[in-house]
Amino acid sequence: MSKAPKLFSVLGLPVHLIDxxxxxLRSRLKxxxxxxxxxxxxxxxxxxxRNAALAKVIRQAELAIPDGAGVVLYLRxxxxxxxRCPGIELAESLLSEGKARxxxxxxxPGVxxxxxxxWQQQVPGLNIVGTQHGYTSPAEVEELQQKIKQLQPQLILVGLGVPRQELWIAQHRYLSPQATWIGVGGSFDIWAGVKSRAPAWLADNHLEWLYRLYQEPWRWRRMLALPKFAWKALIYRLTQRSQIGQQLP
Incomplete structure (x- = not known):
C-alpha cells in the first residue's frame, strides 16, 4: 500500500508533502x-x-500537490x-510510462x-482509449459518461479549468472509481502546440504567471488573486495557523 503522506495547511487548504x-501515484495506479x-x-x-463547494472538493482529494509558485513560497x-510539482509535469510523467488506459x-474542439x-507518437503503445472536447451538449455529456463507465480508464485527465474541472471530477468519479483523476487546466493546449509553456528561467524564478499573463492578457483580473494570496500568507505566518503532521485517513 502507498504510504499516507503528511498534510500541511495552506490558508486552510491541504497540501500533501511527498518527495x-x-x-x-504510480503505486496507487498499479x-x-x-x-x-x-x-x-x-x-x-x-x-x-469564495466557493465553498470548491474548498470541500480540495479538502476531500486524496492528493493536493504544490502546483503554483505562490504555494511553494508559502510553504517556505x-x-x-x-x-514545486506542476500538474502538467506530473501528468506527463504518468503518460510517459505508457502503462495506463x-x-x-x-x-x-480538436485540441x-x-x-x-x-502523445501516441511520443510513447508508442500508449493506450489512449478516448478523448472528448469540453464544449459538450447535454447529449454529448450523457455519451461521455457512458463511454467512461464502459471503458474504465485508469488515468483520466480533465482540462476544463478551475473550478469546473475539480467539481466535475468530484461529481463523476463513480464512473471509474479505481482511476486516477487529474485536473490539468490548459495542458492539452500546450501538448497540442496551441500554446507554449514559460521558459525554464522564468519558471525557476517563480515568474511563470507573468508569461501566462503575456500570452493571455485577459487574465489580468484573475491575477489579482496573487497579491491577495501573498498578503493572507503573511497574516497566517504571523498567527502560526498552519499545521503539519496530519495523516490521511
Missing part, C-alpha cells in the same frame, strides 16, 4: 486505488475562499522546503484529439 509525487489529484496554486486557493515561510476530456496524437 516523489509521481512514484506515489493497485487500482482511486485518486483525485488537485493541483493547488494561489488562484485556486483564493477561489476556494513555514520552513517546508518542498519542490488514458482518457482526455476538455479543451476546445484533446491533437494532444492525444502527439
Amino acid at each position: 516523489d509525487y509521481s512514484g506515489w 493497485q487500482g486505488i482511486g485518486t483525485h489529484v488537485v493541483t493547488l496554486n494561489a488562484e485556486m486557493a483564493m477561489q476556494a475562499e 515561510l513555514f520552513r517546508q522546503r518542498i519542490k 488514458v482518457f482526455l476530456y476538455g479543451g476546445a 484533446a484529439e491533437a494532444a492525444a496524437a502527439v
Whole structure:
C-alpha cells in the first residue's frame, strides 16, 4: 500500500508533502486505488475562499500537490522546503510510462484529439482509449459518461479549468472509481502546440504567471488573486495557523 503522506495547511487548504509525487501515484495506479489529484496554486486557493463547494472538493482529494509558485513560497515561510510539482509535469510523467488506459476530456474542439496524437507518437503503445472536447451538449455529456463507465480508464485527465474541472471530477468519479483523476487546466493546449509553456528561467524564478499573463492578457483580473494570496500568507505566518503532521485517513 502507498504510504499516507503528511498534510500541511495552506490558508486552510491541504497540501500533501511527498518527495516523489509521481512514484506515489504510480503505486496507487498499479493497485487500482482511486485518486483525485488537485493541483493547488494561489488562484485556486483564493477561489476556494469564495466557493465553498470548491474548498470541500480540495479538502476531500486524496492528493493536493504544490502546483503554483505562490504555494511553494508559502510553504517556505513555514520552513517546508518542498519542490514545486506542476500538474502538467506530473501528468506527463504518468503518460510517459505508457502503462495506463488514458482518457482526455476538455479543451476546445480538436485540441484533446491533437494532444492525444502527439502523445501516441511520443510513447508508442500508449493506450489512449478516448478523448472528448469540453464544449459538450447535454447529449454529448450523457455519451461521455457512458463511454467512461464502459471503458474504465485508469488515468483520466480533465482540462476544463478551475473550478469546473475539480467539481466535475468530484461529481463523476463513480464512473471509474479505481482511476486516477487529474485536473490539468490548459495542458492539452500546450501538448497540442496551441500554446507554449514559460521558459525554464522564468519558471525557476517563480515568474511563470507573468508569461501566462503575456500570452493571455485577459487574465489580468484573475491575477489579482496573487497579491491577495501573498498578503493572507503573511497574516497566517504571523498567527502560526498552519499545521503539519496530519495523516490521511
